Amino acid sequence: MVTPGHLRRPTLADVAEAAGVATSTVSRAFSRPQRVNHRTREHVLAEAERLGYAPNPAAQALESGRTRTIALLVPDITNPYFSGVIKGAERAAAGAGLTLVLGDTAENPIAEAQLIQRLERAVDGFVISASRLTDDDLLAVAERTSLALVNRATAGLGCVVADYDSGTQQIVDHLASYGHRSFVFVGGPPESWSGARRWHGLQAAARANGMGARRFGPYMPTLNGGPAAADAVVASGATAVVCHNDMLAIGLMRRLAERGHSVPGDVSVVGFDDVFGADFCHPRLTTLAERTEDAGARAVELLVHQVPARQVEGPTRVLPTHLVVRHSTGPVAG
């Protein structure tokens, strides 16, 4: 990986010489348009264009302390749930003229901490999605650099979260409308912040509807977590199941099919996330969609507009969720 030596890129000094002005003037022509005479500026810009000048980001960063780069950390790049976050963040970053660095923390708090440390000097701030770090760790990081969180609320930090209160209400209302009198929540990892919020919201909504709600698990939030959960559900005789996420729901439905149970004939299934695949699994999954792209984009915006130290109260942006009704839910059997 070697920069070809035969072509030396033009520098500010080259442009300055060509335009017959000082380097400071050239610099200002770019970064402080109103600080330089209009005609001079035109001339400088023309020369720069002619020479094919482009500023050296490293030099800019060195002087200014800004790299115009931010990092996005996710637990697992291949998890489709995060693809949306990544895309949204990428778009927002590009829109703001920022470069996006991507890091995979491998669902591992240690790796996450190391990655932060490694990148800290190279970026202006971090967007961390579904962080596995403790609140204290996160606050310590925020002490040293800018930080915005997705799907995790930590007091004092900029956060973007999904509106699970309303979303879970929608789920429960939907099940109630089909005549279900109770449901089972198939839980994911106990450390999951969003998992806790989901269960909390479901309970509240169930109470409001006079429905029963039980929690099973924890199970792995993957396809492979499905079979065990399915068996537990079958044994329980539940008529409706709400799963921690779509992957688990799909794995569960597959197992249900293997065991000869019909969805939604025997049992209705609801997921969370509306991941890629939820609308072409079988049956197509009813699930609570989050606006993951928006979440990524909002988090970047939060970062960009973050004001130095003064904000004691990190703003928390709540993004709407909506229930996508497909074919995995139906009237209660009998």
Next chain:
Amino acid sequence: MVTPGHLRRPTLADVAEAAGVATSTVSRAFSRPQRVNHRTREHVLAEAERLGYAPNPAAQALESGRTRTIALLVPDITNPYFSGVIKGAERAAAGAGLTLVLGDTAENPIAEAQLIQRLERAVDGFVISASRLTDDDLLAVAERTSLALVNRATAGLGCVVADYDSGTQQIVDHLASYGHRSFVFVGGPPESWSGARRWHGLQAAARANGMGARRFGPYMPTLNGGPAAADAVVASGATAVVCHNDMLAIGLMRRLAERGHSVPGDVSVVGFDDVFGADFCHPRLTTLAERTEDAGARAVELLVHQVPARQVEGPTRVLPTHLVVRHSTGPVAG
């Protein structure tokens, strides 16, 4: 996004002062271990550790011209096919101590070119997956910076491609073993390099097996491209279909189901890519799996080991593919 001012990070000079040596010695203690006395080095390193010193990447980059950063460009971040590439590249980059910048070209050659231009100065090289640029454009880019390609072969450039010759052979053999005497290839975008390779391989394999092969399309390589393709297939009376990619195949199967045709009872369907979702769509899809993570990782390696200008012949790495047989293929009807 402001670096908190209250804590100034220690610099080389701080460490030098603390250790009672010159900055050059500290620098060398890090980058040129054998160039400094062992005891001195220990001492310097200890002081650096105590102060929590970390080099400023921008300053390093300014002097050396290396940013230790590479960019990965993909047409669509949310396409699960590229998730593997991204993950592999991220892992390889992290392993080599490099930072990975991610760019989404939105399937658009113009955006791709702009992104390259914008990032060119900030990174040491590019990995471009499924580039939409012309060979000439790519060669021009390679003139100015390091470049490695995934899923695209361009003479003189480092490329990582899947072994479609063998893979398509596997597909055709599989269909032949089920008694199919011919098949239809449902094509994707005409500009797609891999699409061309796939069709080419399928034709050759068909010829070798004495089978008939027709090509339909082009269709959109997405779920939405499926219905039109399905209808064409139905009209043609084909017993087997090979689709440009899994998305198209899944969309096609869905339409087939809507129209009351059974897969694989009436028609067998094969996809390409083995994307996330291919094993839980209905029926589960038989598809040719590529090692996308490996591809991403290999491309990064190619970049890292790239020697200056001399290599006329860019090496092309061919990665194996393998057919994953699931439930969307079966004996020919009748």
Next chain:
DNA sequence: CCGTCACTGGCAAGCGTTTGCCATTTCTTG
């Protein structure tokens, strides 16, 4: 005992920008 050399460490010149400050010129304004 002197010349040669390997080994260490320091000096200082960059790398390409940004920016505080000053000098000059051009406006304003009473």
Next chain:
DNA sequence: CAAGAAATGGCAAACGCTTGCCAGTGACGG
């Protein structure tokens, strides 16, 4: 028309690190 205020451009000092070059110190061979 003078005096103060903009407006404009240049100078030079950073920013934090790397590296070519030189000097001092011993070790070693002849």
